Structure formats: C-alpha cells, structure tokens
Amino acid sequence: MQFSVPFDHPCLPGHFPGQPVVPGVLLLDHVIDAIHAGGGGPADGLRLPRVKFMQPLLPGELARIELEGAMPRWKFRVLRGETLLASGEVTAGAPS
Secondary structure (H helix, E strand, O other), rough: EOOOOOOOOOOOOOOOOOOOOHHHHHHHHHHHHHHHHHHOOOOOOEEEEEEEEEOOOOOOOOEEEEEEEEEEEEEEEEEEEEEEEEEEEEEEEEOO
C-alpha cells in the first residue's frame, strides 16, 4: 500500500511550524488501514507492542507499507523508496 500526506493535512501546522513532519501516529494509522484493507484484523482491539521510528516522512513524499504475517500478528515496515522510516508489530487480541 502506498500513500502520501498532502501539504494541507490538518495535523501538519502544529507538527512542526515552519518545517512540517508527518506525525508517527499518522504513519501508524496507515499501517492499521493496510491491515484492514487486506481483510485482516478486528475492527478494534489491535495493539502496537513494538514500534520504532527511524526517519521522518515529509508532506508530499510517497511512502509504502509492507506487511508480513496474518491474524493475530503482523510485522510492518514503512519505507520511502529504500529508506526505512518505521517498523514494528501489530497484534490482535488480549496482551500476551
């Protein structure tokens, strides 16, 4: 799944004024959307037990999400070209 965040997205003016950076929570929202688009995961009850942000995504840049796994556990990577922006794990169900 590929996505970009437009320059006029409402989250950008405060994150950070004059030099906008896409908030990590918005990247994670796209990860959850990709899981749901793939037909996986419950409507609620997903957890993110491990997430690591390595590089920022700027407005207008194209990013892609790679998913591995299936219900109840997925590993994800968010990339800009070959540059890793974020990675982690999404799980469904009760904490283990």
